[in-house]
Amino acid sequence: MSKKNKQSKSAKLEKAKASKTKPSKETEPRKPASATEETLISSKVVYQGPLFRVLHDKLLEPGGKPSERDVIRHNGSVVILAVDKSKSKKDPWIVMEHQYRHAAKQYLWELPAGKLDAGEEPLVGAKRELEEETGYRAKKWKPLVEYYGSPGFLGESMKVFLAEGLVAGDAHPEDDEDIEFRLVKLSDIVKMIEKGAIKDGKTLCSVLLYARRIGKKHKK
Structure with missing residues (x-):
């Protein structure tokens, strides 16, 4: 095998190796939330009454798991x-x-x-x-x-x-x-x-x- 072909093959191997260790921006996982705190993405009031209100929340739970929750909020x-x-x-x-x-x-x-x-x-x-x-x-x-x-x-x-x-x-x-x-x-x-x-x-x-x-x- 010629020296030129050896260099070409080596470059291809290095490129393939790099593509495995560095995921593209489209597939890169979202940065996880804190292990003890959630990250609220959005919160929408779907019902408002005299005693409480109901919210539809989208969030990242502690650790980064995506979640959607319907929650009743109350003054206590x-x-x-x-x-x-x-x-x-x-x-x-x-x-x-x-x-x-x-x-x-x-x-x-x-x-x-x-x-x-x-x-x-x-x-x-x-x-x-x-x-x-x-x-x-x-x-x-x-x-x-x-x-x-x-x-x-x-x-x-x-x-x-x-x-x-x-x-x-x-x-x-x-x-x-x-x-x-x-x-x-x-x-x-x-x-x-x-x-x-x-x-x-x-x-x-x-x-x-x-x-x-x-x-x-x-x-x-």
């Missing part, structure tokens, strides 16, 4: 575990509500709760909701837990507050609220949960966490 809600320890510290009484829920098509036993106004401080909202729905005010407040009820499509954060030192008053619920409330022993609520009589997520989460803490405290 507060839940109040209002406790009366005046008769027993080991088995206190809890303020419970009983009301009809159209989405569940049944009456549910629940803790007092409500939505936050835009920009409203959660503690301010919790105090307002407790007094509006039950008439009770509390002398002592502290955060208990925060959670997301259905994070697959619902962006509503629910902040639970423990309210102690209750002072009774007159309830003044909103026009569309028809709420019956009463004080129920913590032990009785736990029994209701075990029997499946309580199906409300915020009540299950909050009561069982509180019962666990009370149990640990009195074992010491």
